[in-house]
Amino acid sequence: MKVGGKHYTTIWPNADGRAVDVIDQRWLPHEFRVATLRKLSEFATAIREMWVRGAPLIGVTAAYGVAWQMAEDPSDAALDDARNVLHATRPTAINLRWALDLMRNHLRNLPPEKRAQAAYAKAAEIARLDIETNKAIGANGLEIIRGIAAGKKPGEPVNILTHCNAGWLATVDYGTATAPIFLAADAGIPVHVYVDETRPRNQGAHLTAWEMVAHGVPHTLIVDNAGGHLMQAGRVDMVLVGTDRTTASGDVCNKIGTYLKALAAADNAIPFYVALPTSTIDWTIADGLREIPIEERNGDEVSLVWGKTADGTITRVRISPEETPDANPAFDVTPARLVTALITERGVVPASREGLAPLAPERGA
Amino acid sequence: MKVGGKHYTTIWPNADGRAVDVIDQRWLPHEFRVATLRKLSEFATAIREMWVRGAPLIGVTAAYGVAWQMAEDPSDAALDDARNVLHATRPTAINLRWALDLMRNHLRNLPPEKRAQAAYAKAAEIARLDIETNKAIGANGLEIIRGIAAGKKPGEPVNILTHCNAGWLATVDYGTATAPIFLAADAGIPVHVYVDETRPRNQGAHLTAWEMVAHGVPHTLIVDNAGGHLMQAGRVDMVLVGTDRTTASGDVCNKIGTYLKALAAADNAIPFYVALPTSTIDWTIADGLREIPIEERNGDEVSLVWGKTADGTITRVRISPEETPDANPAFDVTPARLVTALITERGVVPASREGLAPLAPERGA
Numbered sequence: 001m002k003v004g005g006k007h008y009t010t011i012w013p014n015a016d017g018r019a020v021d022v023i024d025q026r027w028l029p030h031e032f033r034v035a036t037l038r039k040l041s042e043f044a045t046a047i048r049e050m051w052v053r054g055a056p057l058i059g060v061t062a063a064y065g066v067a068w069q070m071a072e073d074p075s076d077a078a079l080d081d082a083r084n085v086l087h088a089t090r091p092t093a094i095n096l097r098w099a100l101d102l103m104r105n106h107l108r109n110l111p112p113e114k115r116a117q118a119a120y121a122k123a124a125e126i127a128r129l130d131i132e133t134n135k136a137i138g139a140n141g142l143e144i145i146r147g148i149a150a151g152k153k154p155g156e157p158v159n160i161l162t163h164c165n166a167g168w169l170a171t172v173d174y175g176t177a178t179a180p181i182f183l184a185a186d187a188g189i190p191v192h193v194y195v196d197e198t199r200p201r202n203q204g205a206h207l208t209a210w211e212m213v214a215h216g217v218p219h220t221l222i223v224d225n226a227g228g229h230l231m232q233a234g235r236v237d238m239v240l241v242g243t244d245r246t247t248a249s250g251d252v253c254n255k256i257g258t259y260l261k262a263l264a265a266a267d268n269a270i271p272f273y274v275a276l277p278t279s280t281i282d283w284t285i286a287d288g289l290r291e292i293p294i295e296e297r298n299g300d301e302v303s304l305v306w307g308k309t310a311d312g313t314i315t316r317v318r319i320s321p322e323e324t325p326d327a328n329p330a331f332d333v334t335p336a337r338l339v340t341a342l343i344t345e346r347g348v349v350p351a352s353r354e355g356l357a358p359l360a361p362e363r364g365a
Numbered sequence: 366m367k368v369g370g371k372h373y374t375t376i377w378p379n380a381d382g383r384a385v386d387v388i389d390q391r392w393l394p395h396e397f398r399v400a401t402l403r404k405l406s407e408f409a410t411a412i413r414e415m416w417v418r419g420a421p422l423i424g425v426t427a428a429y430g431v432a433w434q435m436a437e438d439p440s441d442a443a444l445d446d447a448r449n450v451l452h453a454t455r456p457t458a459i460n461l462r463w464a465l466d467l468m469r470n471h472l473r474n475l476p477p478e479k480r481a482q483a484a485y486a487k488a489a490e491i492a493r494l495d496i497e498t499n500k501a502i503g504a505n506g507l508e509i510i511r512g513i514a515a516g517k518k519p520g521e522p523v524n525i526l527t528h529c530n531a532g533w534l535a536t537v538d539y540g541t542a543t544a545p546i547f548l549a550a551d552a553g554i555p556v557h558v559y560v561d562e563t564r565p566r567n568q569g570a571h572l573t574a575w576e577m578v579a580h581g582v583p584h585t586l587i588v589d590n591a592g593g594h595l596m597q598a599g600r601v602d603m604v605l606v607g608t609d610r611t612t613a614s615g616d617v618c619n620k621i622g623t624y625l626k627a628l629a630a631a632d633n634a635i636p637f638y639v640a641l642p643t644s645t646i647d648w649t650i651a652d653g654l655r656e657i658p659i660e661e662r663n664g665d666e667v668s669l670v671w672g673k674t675a676d677g678t679i680t681r682v683r684i685s686p687e688e689t690p691d692a693n694p695a696f697d698v699t700p701a702r703l704v705t706a707l708i709t710e711r712g713v714v715p716a717s718r719e720g721l722a723p724l725a726p727e728r729g730a
Contacts, residue, residue, distance in 0.1 A: 029686040194692070197667070197684065199564060199588040205668075205685040213688045220692045221685050223564040223667055224590050225622025229697035232624070232654060257590025259597070263628040289597060302562070302588055303570075305670045307682025317672025317682050319562065320570040320586050321394040323578045327559075327585045332594035 001168045001182055003032060003214040009173045010057050011064065011127065013120070018071055020064045024051045025169055029210035030308045037061075040069050040085055047096070048089040054170025055244075055280075056130045059099030062086045063126050066103040067119035074112035079104060099126060127172045133277045134174035136345035141180025141240070141275055142187065144348065148237050149189045157192040157218065158184070159237045161227055164196070164255035165203035166242020166275065167211045177242040177275040178211065180343065185217045193219040194230060198255060200301040200328060224257050228264040239265045239272045240343075246274070246281045248360075250336030250351030251288025256329055262338035271340040274351070278344050278359050286353075288333040299326030366533045366547055368397060368579040374538045375422050376429065376492065378485070383436055385429045389416045390534055394575035395673045402426075405434050405450055412461070413454040419535025420609075420645075421495045424464030427451045428491050431468040432484035439477035444469060460644075464491060492537045498642045499539035501710035506545025506605070506640055507552065509713065513602050514554050522557040522583065523549070524602045526592055529561070529620035530568040531607020531640065532576045542607040542640040543576065545708065550582045558584040559595060563620060565666040565693060589622050593629040604630045604637045605708075611639070611646045613725075615701030615716030616653025621694055627703035636705040639716070643709050643724050651718075653698040664691030 001008065011022045014036055024035040026049070035051055037043050043065030046052050052061050069082035083100045090096055106122050107115045148158045166177035174182060184191045193212055198204035205221055212219035222230070230236050239261055245253040252258070252274050265272040285291045303326050304316040320326075339351035349355040366373065376387045379401055389400040391414070400416055402408050408430030411417050417426050434447035448465050455461055471487050472480050513523045531542035539547060549556045558577055563569035570586055577584035587595070595601050604626055610618040617623070617639050630637040650656045668691050669681040685691075704716035714720040 029689075030683075195689075197564070199562070199590055202684050205689075209685050209689040213686045219689065221664075221667055221689050222692050223621070224588070225564055225620075225625065225697075226692065226694055228624040228628070229621060229659065229694050230692075232697065233659075255590075256588070256594060259593040260590065260625040260629060263593070263632055264625060267628055294594065294598075299586075302586055305672060305682065305684065307670060307684040309680050309682055315674055315682065317670065317674055317680065318395075319567050319670065319672045320574050321578045324394075324560075324570075324574040324584065324586050327587050327591065327595075329591055329594050332590075332597065 001173060001211065001215045009127070009131075010052065010169055011060055011172060013124070018068065020068065022046060022052050022061065023169070025053060025207070026051055027314070028169070029206050029213070030314060037065070037068070040065060040072070040082055043068060044085050044089050047086065055093060055095035056171040057169075058090065058093055059095040060123065060127045060130060060172055062096050063099045063103050063123035066100065066107070067116065067123045070107065070119040071116040074115040076108065079107060079115070102126070130172045131174060133345045134171055134176060134179045137176055137275050137277065137343055138174055138179030138183040140345070140348050141273070141343045142183045144238070144273065144343070145180055145184045145189060145191065155190055157190040159192050159194065159235055161194040161230065161236045161239045161261065162196065162208060163204065163224075163241045163258050163261055164198045165207040167208050169207050169211060175211075176277065177240050178208070179275065180240065181217060182215060185215070191217065193217060194227065194236060195219050195221050196224050196227060196257070196261070197221060198257065199224055202306070203255070227261050231264045231268040231270050236270055239270060241274055243274050243276045243280060244331060245292060246276055246342065247285040247288045247292070248281065248283045248356060249286045249288070249353045250339060250342065250356060252334045252336070252339055252351070253288055253292045253331050254334065256332050259332040259334045262334040266338050272338060273340055273343055275343040278346055281356065281359065283360060289335065292333055294332070295330045297328045297330045299328050302326035302328050366538060366576065366580045374492070374496075375417065375534055376425055376537060378489070383433065385433065387411060387417050387426065388534070390418060390572070391416055392679070393534070394571050394578070395679060402430070402433070405430060405437070405447060408433060409450050409454050412451065420458060420460035421536040422534075423455065423458055424460040425488065425492045425495060425537055427461050428464045428468050428488035431465065431472070432481065432488045435472065435484040436481040439480040441473065444472060444480070467491070495537045496539060498710045499536055499541060499544045502541055502640050502642065502708055503539055503544030503548040505710070505713050506638070506708045507548045509603070509638065509708070510545055510549040510554060510556065520555060522555040524557050524559065524600055526559040526595065526601045526604045526626065527561065527573060528569065528589075528606045528623050528626055529563045530572040532573050534572050534576060540576075541642065542605050543573070544640065545605065546582060547580060550580070556582065558582060559592065559601060560584050560586050561589050561592060561622070561626070562586060563622065564589055567671070568620070592626050596629045596633040596635050601635055604635060606639055608639050608641045608645060609696060610657060611641055611707065612650040612653045612657070613646065613648045613721060614651045614653075614718045615704060615707065615721060617699045617701070617704055617716070618653055618657045618696050619699065621697050624697040624699045627699040631703050637703060638705055638708055640708040643711055646721065646724065648725060654700065657698055659697070660695045662693045662695045664693050667691035667693050
C-alpha cells in the first residue's frame with residue numbers, strides 16, 4: 001500500500017541483496033521508520049520486540065532470517081540454529097513455526113552451496129503467496145462493497161466500521177479485513193472507514209488509522225464505545241473485521257470487543273463480515289465459546305496508555321489509581337449466528353459448518 | 366463515602382461558617398485535593414472548569430454560591446447577579462437552573478437581613494435531599510443485590526459491571542448507580558465491581574475506580590471492550606448503570622457504550638438495571654432513539670488521553686495520527702426492551718410506559 005504516495009510492503013529485500021528492510025512498526029503512527037536487518041539476532045529482535053507483528057508478517061520475517069543465515073553459513077548446524085533462535089522469539093505463534101519448518105524442509109536436502117539462493121527465493125515466495133491470498137480476499141470482499149455502493153446515491157460513501165488492525169501492516173501487503181477497503185478505494189468506489197481505537201493496545205488508533213492516512217482512504221477514529229450508536233443512527237453500512245481463529249462451525253475469535261460490535265450489527269440489521277485466509281480456520285474446534293482459550297494479558301495494557309506528548313515525547317500515562325487491579329482478556333468469540341458471511345481467498349461463504357465444509361483441507365481444491 | 370477511612374461528602378460548609386469546601390475532582394485519581402471556595406467567581410470557576418461535575422453536585426454547588434453571595438451582599442441586585450453568573454457556567458445543565466431558581470424564589474421575598482442564613486439553610490437542604498434520594502435508590506437496589514447473593518455460595522461475591530461514573534462524586538454522597546453497591550458493601554454482602562474505563566473521558570478509570578479504592582470495595586478495571594466476553598464467560602451477575610435522561614417509555618440515555626453492554630447482557634440473560642432519581646425522567650419524550658439529541662463533543666477527547674507519566678507529570682498523550690479526524694458522540698440510547706428494571710428512589714419499576722406511569726408527577730405521591 002502507499003505511504004506518502006510511494007508503494008511499500010511491510011518487508012522487502014535490501015538493495016545490497018543480503019539484508020532485509022522492514023517498517024519498524026513500534027513508532028507508528030507517530031514516526032515512520034525503516035529498519036535494516038543485518039544479523040540473525042536482529043531478525044530475532046525485530047520479531048520478539050514487535051518491530052514487525054501480525055502472523056503472516058512474522059512468518060515472512062522469520063523466513064528471510066533463515067535466508068540471511070544461509071548466506072552467512074549454509075551448514076546444517078547453522079540452519080538448525082537459525083530455526084531455533086527464530087522460533088524462540090514468539091513460541092506460541094503458529095505461523096512462525098509453519099514458515100520455519102517450510103524453510104528447513106526446503107533447504108536441508110539441498111547442497112550447502114545452493115541453500116542461500118534457494119532460501120531467499122523461498123522467502124520471497126512465501127511473501128508473494130501472502131500478497132496473493134490477501135488480494136483474493138480483497139477481490140471477493142470488493143464485490144460486497146460494490147453491491148452496497150450500488151444502492152447508494154452517486155458519490156455517497158459506503159461506511160465501513162472496523163475493529164483492531166487486520167491491515168496490511170499485519171501482512172506483507174493489503175491486509176485481510178482492509179484488502180476489500182483498499183481495493184474499493186483504488187477502484188474509485190467512495191468508502192469511508194470508522195476506525196475503532198481498539199483498547200487496550202489501540203491498534204486501530206495506531207495502525208489502522210495510520211494505514212488509512214498513508215493510503216489516502218477517508219476515515220474517522222472513534223472510541224470502541226461509539227459503534228453501537230453509529231449503527232443505531234444509520235451511519236454504518238457494514239462491519240468488516242479480521243480474525244485470529246475461526247472454528248469449523250464459523251465461530252470467530254478476534255480482538256476483544258468484536259462480539260459487542262457483532263451484537264449491535266445484528267440488532268440494527270447491518271451486515272457483519274469477517275475476512276480471513278482459510279489457513280486460519282481451526283478444523284479441530286466446533287464450539288468457539290467453550291473450546292477456544294482466551295489469552296489474559298498484562299493489566300498494564302489497561303492502566304497505561306501509550307502516546308505522544310505535546311512536546312513530542314513518546315511515553316505512557318497511567319489512567320487509573322495505582323491500587324486498582326486490572327483484567328485484560330485479549331480476545332472474544334463472536335458466535336457464528338451473528339456473522340453474515342466469511343470472506344476468504346476462496347470465496348464468500350456462510351459462517352456455518354455447511355458453509356465452511358467445501359473449504360476443508362480434505363475436500364479442498 | 367469514605368476516603369482513607371474518613372467520611373466525606375463531595376461538598377460541605379467550611380468551618381468558618383462562610384466558605385464552602387469541595388473535592389477538586391480534576392486531579393482524581395492521581396491526587397486528592399480539597400478546594401475552598403471564597404468568592405462568587407470561585408464557585409463559578411469550580412462549576413465551569415469541572416472541579417465539581419455531575420448534575421446533582423453542580424446544583425448544590427450553585428446553591429451554596431448563592432448563599433455565599435447573600436452573606437457578602439443580600440441585595441436584590443446581588444441575588445440576580447449570583448443567579449446570572451452561576452447560570453452562565455454550564456448553561457445546558459438543567460439541574461443547575463433548577464437549583465438557582467429554587468434559591469431565588471426562596472430568598473427574594475425575604476428581607477435582606479434574613480437572606481444569608483436562609484440561603485445556607487436552603488443549600489444544605491438541597492444537599493440533604495440529594496443524599497436521601499440516593500440512599501433510597503441504594504436501599505431499593507440493595508434488595509436486588511441481596512437476592513442475587515442469596516443464590517451464591519457463602520462468600521462468593523456478586524459481580525456487578527458498571528459503566529461511566531454514576532458515583533458519589535457526581536452527587537453529594539452515595540451516587541445513583543453506586544448507591545446499591547456501597548450499601549451492599551457496608552451491609553457485609555460480598556460484591557465485586559467490574560469498572561468500565563469509559564472512553565473517551567475515562568470517568569470509570571478516573572472516578573469510579575477511585576471511589577472503589579477510597580471506600581474499600583473490591584473491583585477490577587477493564588477496557589470497554591471486555592464486558593461482552595466477561596458476560597459470555599459467566600463472570601458478571603448484573604449490570605448496573607446510571608442515566609442522564611430516561612423517557613416516559615423507559616428508554617435510557619446514558620454515556621456512549623451503555624447500549625453495547627445492554628445488548629451483551631440481553632444476549633447472555635444477565636439482568637441490566639438502571640438507577641435514577643425520578644427527577645431525571647423526561648415525561649415529554651416517548652421514543653428515545655428518535656427524540657433525544659446526542660451531544661457531539663470535541664474530537665480531542667478521542668485522540669488525546671489524560672494521565673500521569675512515570676515521573677509524576679500529569680499530561681495528555683496523542684494516540685492517533687495528526688491527520689486522522691475523530692467523531693465523538695457522547696451518549697447513546699438503550700431501548701427499554703433491553704432494560705430489566707429501573708431502580709428509583711420510589712421503587713423498582715419496569716422500563717415501560719406502564720411501569721413508569723405511577724411515578725408521573727400528576728399521579729405522584
